[in-house]
Amino acid sequence: MSVSIAFEKARADDRAALVGYLPAGFPSVDGAIDALRAMVEAGCDVIEVGLPYSDPVMDGPTVQAAAQRALDAGVGTRDVLRTVEAVAATGTPTLVMTYWNPVQRYGIERFAADLTNAGGAGLITPDLTPDSGGAWIAAADAHDLDKIFLVAPSSTDERITMTTAACRGFVYAAAVMGVTGARATTSDLAGPLVARAKAVTDTPVAVGLGVSNGDQAAEIASYADGVIVGSAFVRCLLDHDDTSQALGALTALTDDLARGVRRA
Template sequence: MSSKVEAAISAKGKVLIGYLPVGFPTLEDSIEAAVALVESGVDILELGVPYSDPVMDGLVIQEATQVALANGFKLPQAIEAVKKITARVDIPVLLMTYFNPVIQYGVDKFASDLAAAGGAGLITPDLIPEEAGEWLAAAEKYDLDRVFLAAPSSTDERLAQAVQKSRGFVYAVSTMGITGARQDVDVAAKSLVARLRSVGATHVGVGVGISNGTQVREVLAYGDGAIVGSALVKSLNDGGIDSLRSVAEELAQGK
């Protein structure tokens, strides 16, 4: 059993992880945008599954996912997108999804279909390790990575559980609250990563608030992966794929 994400981090040392929602502005456009990210220096793709109640997402991502839903996005399209992207680029592709759609789809079937499409695994922002038994079993069965979130407010016990149950990396949420690009990455991130290391984390991705190459460099001084979402979604929304490429290339200079 091998982790595509861990292999990518081990090979590169430090990685840029780029987030885009599936289906924005259209399904085909989101596939092209994801491929453009890889061509522009992103090492791991994080594809967001549009959801009707995205409680952890900032306004930029919320608005993009609402466009996808209004265009008729359905969960099987996320699997379709993964399949088309992995046919064109050779990097790990993770889906980030609230867990209720996976339950509705069927946890084992979803894991099986994701693996068959070439997906690397799932990031599950609203699923805690203690309640993830069915997903963990399916992930083990189909050799998928599972990424749990850790926040500055988490107890050491909760951080240890996230580290123990994650495979690929642990997702350190650098600021309290919802996602969105910020001028300064919260100092809490550095402390959180140190706490995760102290309970055994070997690979930590840091997200929420990174918007430029300088911040990527700052985060990679102590984290293994810099996760960028809102800044990329905004660039795609404002200037299309050309703008997205430009922003991704600037971010990649921080590696």
């Protein structure tokens, strides 16, 4: 199921979509599945399943810590696909977010086929650009998968035009310069970046990097089509060793964020 369906439903409700991220395999494979299902039940419209990677150059310390625990436990691509299958079974569009090297190692065509068979919607590739991603674009198109590339405040108008034209599903607007992580305030670079992207595409534009509460979600939802939250969800699991407490914290945070995108 393409994520565009979730954005269309949100637009029909006159609100932004809420996109939630967790790495597969943290705190365990089954634990991550339970956590992601709780996020769906509490209001996430789209799910991103992270593929743990040993050299996560764009990840902040929170996501790195969770991904490293998954890697230490031996979590691999097959576990990621099992997680996607379990979450997609809820009817919620489910994406994989991954650095490009693991996809190349697995095999681009094989990855596209296996992701499709798992019910996945597509791929977010933070370190792959459309002009160097021809092999992935061809495989994704062959399997009807969404292709989500990133634009940043530093992107030239030419690159924003090129990148948004290659996206299907939504455009990922990285709202802050630097690595991921929840922040006390949202970036003042986000609004102008979204405006620049929207000037050249009708594809929904979602903002990620830094959102940690409903007030921030409401602020971004006032001008973006989607609000992406990752580190704040991961922090809930890092801060609670007790499973029921962790799921309770995740549910409360998701509810706060979901209210935020509706309040806008």
